[in-house]
Structures are given as C-alpha cells and as structure tokens.
Amino acid sequence: KQEVTQIPAALSVPEGENLVLNCSFTDSAIYNLQWFRQDPGKGLTSLLLIQSSQREQTSGRLNASLDKSSGRSTLYIAASQPGDSATYLCAVENSGYALNFGKGTSLLVTP
Amino acid sequence: DADVTQTPRNRITKTGKRIMLECSQTKGHDRMYWYRQDPGLGLRLIYYSFDVKDINKGEISDGYSVSRQAQAKFSLSLESAIPNQTALYFCATSESGQAQETQYFGPGTRLLVL
Numbered sequence: 001k002q003e004v005t006q007i008p009a010a011l012s013v014p015e016g017e018n019l020v021l022n023c024s025f026t027d028s029a030i031y032n033l034q035w036f037r038q039d040p041g042k043g044l045t046s047l048l049l050i051q052s053s054q055r056e057q058t059s060g061r062l063n064a065s066l067d068k069s070s071g072r073s074t075l076y077i078a079a080s081q082p083g084d085s086a087t088y089l090c091a092v093e094n095s096g097y098a099l100n101f102g103k104g105t106s107l108l109v110t111p
Numbered sequence: 112d113a114d115v116t117q118t119p120r121n122r123i124t125k126t127g128k129r130i131m132l133e134c135s136q137t138k139g140h141d142r143m144y145w146y147r148q149d150p151g152l153g154l155r156l157i158y159y160s161f162d163v164k165d166i167n168k169g170e171i172s173d174g175y176s177v178s179r180q181a182q183a184k185f186s187l188s189l190e191s192a193i194p195n196q197t198a199l200y201f202c203a204t205s206e207s208g209q210a211q212e213t214q215y216f217g218p219g220t221r222l223l224v225l
Contacts, residue, residue: 004153034213043115043201044216051211089154097142097161097205098169099214101154 002027006090006102013080014110021075021105023090028068031093035064035075038087038104047088048075080109114138115217117202123223124192132187132220134202142205143185144214145169145177147198154201160185192224 003026013019023033032051036044048057048064050073056065063076077084087106091099115136124130134143145157156169158177166179174196178186189196199221203214 032211036216041218043218044203046213046215049211049213091154097144097159098156099154103151103153 002100004100004102006105010106012108017080018078023073025071025092033073034091036089082109085109117217117220121221125225128192130189134185136204140204140206144203145187146201149198194224197224
C-alpha cells in the first residue's frame with residue numbers, strides 16, 4: 001500500500017521568505033504526483049501535477065519537483081505572502097484513479 | 112457557480128440515523144469519488160464511480176453506500192450513522208484516467224454524529 005509522508009506538519013514563516021515543503025512516498029510505480037492547497041470551507045484546489053515521466057512543474061511562484069527513484073517530491077514557494085497561508089497536501093496516483101494523500105503541511109505566512 | 116457542489120455543507124445527526132450526502136457536478140466528467148478526511152489521517156477514498164453503471168469500493172467503504180443517479184450526481188449514504196463517521200467528506204470528479212488529469216473537489220460536508 002502506498003504511504004505518503006509530508007514534512008513538516010506545520011510551518012510558520014515571515015512574509016517574503018522562500019520555503020520548501022517535502023513529500024515522500026514508498027511505491028515508485030506512480031502515474032503522477034499532485035500538490036493541492038486546502039483552505040477552510042473551500043475544499044481542495046489543484047496546484048501542480050507532475051506526471052511520472054516529468055521532473056518538475058512550475059506555476060507562478062510555485063515549483064514542484066519529482067524524484068521518482070528516491071520517492072521524493074518538493075514544493076518550493078518563492079517570496080511567500082500571507083495569502084499563501086493554507087494546508088498543502090501531496091497526493092500520489094498509482095492506479096489511474098486512486099489518490100493517496102499525505103496528512104498535509106499547515107503553512108502560516110505572517111505579515 | 113461552483114463546478115462541484117455538495118449538500119448539505121454541515122450536518123449534525125444522531126447515532127443510528129440514516130443520512131445522505133449529495134454531490135453534483137457541472138464539469139461533464141464521467142468519474143466521481145467520495146473521500147473522507149479525519150484530523151491526523153489525511154483523505155481516504157470511500158467509493159468511486161467511473162460511469163453511471165460502474166461503482167467500486169474504495170479503501171474504507173464499510174458502513175457506507177453510494178448511488179450514481181446520473182452522470183452529474185453521486186450520493187453517499189450512511190445507513191446507520193455512528194460517531195466514528197464524524198469527519199469532513201469530499202466529493203471529487205475527474206475526466207478520465209489519464210496521467211495528466213487531476214481531480215476537482217467540492218467544498219466538503221462537515222458531518223457530526225452524536
């Protein structure tokens with residue numbers, strides 16, 4: 001069974017800092033790896049999706065990398081803003097339908 | 112309007128009651144999913160449906176049932192609610208099983224079973 005671990009569980013940084021969120025997974029036979037953002041009362045929003053054949057994806061200030069052989073992914077957030085405060089979830093898709101989620105990293109960016 | 116909607120958004124019920132959570136989508140996707148989220152446990156898949164006639168159990172289906180009434184509607188029922196079913200429930204949709212496709216989530220239903 002795929003196990004997905006996210007470190008750290010919580011993070012507090014001052015505005016403007018660059019930061020890295022980590023995700024590791026145990027089974028490297030993946031379809032893709034996805035990063036979601038969860039805001040209270042608003043469900044999950046997909047941020048980045050990296051297919052198994054890709055090494056990284058970028059969207060604005062976000063960059064996600066994937067090292068399938070080592071079972072690791074990182075989400076890099078540049079120049080953090082208070083609006084980035086949310087819970088960030090890593091999810092791995094193994095079988096074409098089932099997402100296996102980590103427990104998330106709760107991020108607080110202080111002004 | 113939101114692409115994936117869930118009703119109700121919040122529900123309090125008592126042990127032993129039957130309740131239904133509803134999900135509707137306007138994205139035209141064939142695939143729909145129900146997840147539950149518990150503090151400290153992440154999201155776990157309850158049921159999924161690839162089309163109206165195809166329904167499958169997920170990781171934690173015991174105590175739940177589903178109905179796919181139409182392509183756009185997927186309901187989750189708790190036949191006899193128990194306190195450990197207190198959780199945040201999410202519906203999601205996706206277009207197909209391609210590796211480049213993500214899932215789109217509703218806003219969630221917060222359920223409290225007393």
